[in-house]
Amino acid sequence: MTSEQRQFTARSQTFPVILVRKKVKNINLHVRSDGTLYVSAPARIPWDYIEAFLEKKEDFIIRAIAEMRERQQKFPMLTLSDGDTLYLAGHPYTLDVRLGLHNTIHRSGQTVFMELADDTLAMRQKLYHKLLQSLGKKLFPASLARMQPLFIDQALPDPVLKQRVMRSRWGSCMPLKGIVTMNTYLAIMPEEIIDHVMLHELCHFLQPNHSRHFYDAMTIRMPDWKERRQAMAKYLPYCV
Ligand SMILES: [Zn+2]
Known part of the structure; x- marks a missing residue:
């Protein structure tokens, strides 16, 4: 299993992508609570192909991220970032x-x-x-x-x-x-x-x-x- 970092842009919003290569049959997408797109894909599928897959899922991604942001405004969460007060x-x-x-x-x-x-x-x-x-x-x-x-x-x-x-x-x-x-x-x-x-x-x-x-x-x-x-x-x- 290897992992690489990429970016995906949809409707002028850029999202970080963590691309994990492993033994899966299909491309799988998971939108994480921090707004990162977590993608797992078989080793041989080129990035272009994965990007096309994400473009097809554009509506879903935008909606999922918007819902997540709304939820975080209602229930603010710590991000545990450098400089935060704990x-x-x-x-x-x-x-x-x-x-x-x-x-x-x-x-x-x-x-x-x-x-x-x-x-x-x-x-x-x-x-x-x-x-x-x-x-x-x-x-x-x-x-x-x-x-x-x-x-x-x-x-x-x-x-x-x-x-x-x-x-x-x-x-x-x-x-x-x-x-x-x-x-x-x-x-x-x-x-x-x-x-x-x-x-x-x-x-x-x-x-x-x-x-x-x-x-x-x-x-x-x-x-x-x-x-x-x-x-x-x-x-x-x-x-x-
Ligand atoms: Zn009680």
Whole structure:
């Protein structure tokens, strides 16, 4: 399998193309979320032929890209580009992306250094998640330790704490199994915001639903939880 970079122009818009040669029968096109056209084709098919194929798909490409842009305006996403601001535990860091021999990520001072051997959005995302996961491993148990004493009068199970990258919610709780799952992306937020999510999930051990009783249980233990929830907006967009 080999891969090469090309460009394709349609209606005065130019799109980057990643052309991968491999053992496939036909030319396959996939429009990626970053606007790149990912094409796989058999080894012997010349570029002219592939370009003609893309021209036939022009309407589809233009429409797919337009839809993607519209979606990204509604749900802004991080592109993880050099110079971007990333938040970690509520503190801003500047992302420094460079090409290198390895795929690594670490933070030092006010900077997150990302070294890429494979310069793809998927690899950037993988490294970013790795950094957040390692941070979450410290932040989430610490938050649980702060929130558990608020239930001293209740027979709360000692939950199994998990984390996962989630795109639709900040946390989840399975009261019967005793599992609390925190969204890995919460590692971008400061402790007090993580705490209100942790508290929310722990309150599900008392009330599995979102009834008035549930929110009463929240408010008794954390009167300002609504302000904490609103403060989350400052740290968005967060996801890739
Ligand atoms: Zn809930």
